[in-house]
Amino acid sequence: MADIKSPSAADLAGEELVRQGIELLFFAYRDFTAEPDRILDEYGFGRAHHRVVHFVGRYPHMTVGELLEILRITKQSLNRVLGQLVRQGFIIQHRGLQDRRQRLLELTERGHQLERLLSAPQRARVGAAFKKAGAPAVEGFRKVLLGIIESEEDRRRFEHPPPTRR
Amino acid sequence: MADIKSPSAADLAGEELVRQGIELLFFAYRDFTAEPDRILDEYGFGRAHHRVVHFVGRYPHMTVGELLEILRITKQSLNRVLGQLVRQGFIIQHRGLQDRRQRLLELTERGHQLERLLSAPQRARVGAAFKKAGAPAVEGFRKVLLGIIESEEDRRRFEHPPPTRR
DNA sequence: ATTTTATGTCAGCCATATTGACTTATATTG
DNA sequence: CAATATAAGTCAATATGGCTGACATAAAAT
Incomplete structure (x- = not known):
């Protein structure tokens, strides 16, 4: 009965459902990032800055290394973005207590304001x-x-x- | 009883749930794109090529304009990517029948192979x-x-x- | 006949990522 | 304690994929 070569009806439905899932992720992510991207533009920032502000806000005292693992970028890439945020007073760094090589990251009040501004449309x-x-x-x-x-x-x-937090 | 200034417990739970949703989207999207990105590298292609191949594969005879609307990029950006895919035989263009200004896009067999290769880890x-x-x-x-x-x-x-399709 | 639309193209700019090499400070280990 | 490893920062060069602006061509619509 069943054609041994062609996929079953259930497989076809499953495959189609999965392909729709893939496409849903694309559209949702596209629209989910569009609004913060516009705000970032006004600051001369990019999506990378948003990611840093998000994770530092959510996991205070995160180290640079942890951030690198999460973002899966090189430290050179991170450093440009992170350096801007630090120099412009959105993030402060302080040395780790147990391990003084670490730079623990934290949002300043200004950083929290930016985080809320950027996340507002996403939260909505x-x-x-x-x-x-x-x-x-x-x-x-x-x-x-x-x-x-x-x-x-x-x-x-x-x-x-x-x-x-907060 | 209720503090009129601070958010209710339900709001806090909702806010936290929403923030988790935002973060889930980030992590899921990051991991969902990582594998195709590695394959694209071997072809000297980027994520933009994948998006084009995906949508042209899924909606054959799509026009350039429709693709621009979906991807929300400029035609200059699209053209570099699309041009490479056409020149390297992954996509063919043919003129619209009713509107001969349009270039209807379609995957070649080679294009379908690439699409399957790229989407395989995502589908899995x-x-x-x-x-x-x-x-x-x-x-x-x-x-x-x-x-x-x-x-x-x-x-x-x-x-x-x-x-x-197919 | 004129205007609008769909597409393509040139040129230049910018943000974000990469690799590789090297430095400094601090921790860990033999 | 000396040697090594780790956390972070930096310099330089390169690539990709976005962007804007200006302009060209062909075909459709008015």
Whole structure:
């Protein structure tokens, strides 16, 4: 009965569903980054600055090395961006207490303001999408995205209702 | 009882959930693009080439203008990438029948091979995440991402089980 | 016949990434 | 303690992929 060469109807549906998932990620990411990108432009900053401000804001006292691991860029690339943010007073660095080679990163008040400004449209967009989709859908969204993330270490960031800050 | 100035517990949970959603998108997108990026390197191509190959593969006979709208880049940027793909035999262009100004785009067999090669790790990754998360979670993932996408026109691409090709 | 649209092209600029080599300060280890 | 390894910073050169602006061509629409 079944054609041994061609994919089953279920496989075709699965394949199509997966391809739609891939495309959904592209469109969602495109629109999710568009608004902050416009704001960044006004500061002469790029998306890289946003990423740094986001992660330093969320994980205060992060080291340069940890940031490099998360962003998966070279330290030369990071340093240009990070240096600008430090020189312009968005981020302060202080030496690690146990390991004085480390530079622990932290947002200044100005940095927090920028973070809130940049994340505002994203929070609005994602918040509205969550509200509209409903809690079970949000749970599904989280499950699938966690499944897409490669490293266990990165996934662990989402296990516990993360650090409340401010 | 309730402090009129500070956010409610529900708002805090919502805010934290949304911030996690934002971060999940970053990590998932980072890992979702990492593998094709490595393959593209071997061809001397970049992520832009992948996007073109993806959309031309998925929506054959797409015009240059439609591609520009989807990718939200300038025609000068597109043309460099598209020109390389055409010159190297991954894409063919033919004039529109009704409107002869249009250049309808299509993958060659070589283009289809490249598309499959590039999308293979993404299909594997997203497919595995879908399977592990289960059908209801996938439905939630779709709902939320659709809610994040700005334009009705883009969302409509996901209404009907899209064009089966090949 | 004129204007608008779809596409392509030239030139130059900028942001972000890369590799490789090297430095400094501090920690770790034999 | 001396040697080595690690965290971070820096210099230089290069590539990619965006951008703007100006202009060209062909075909469609008015």
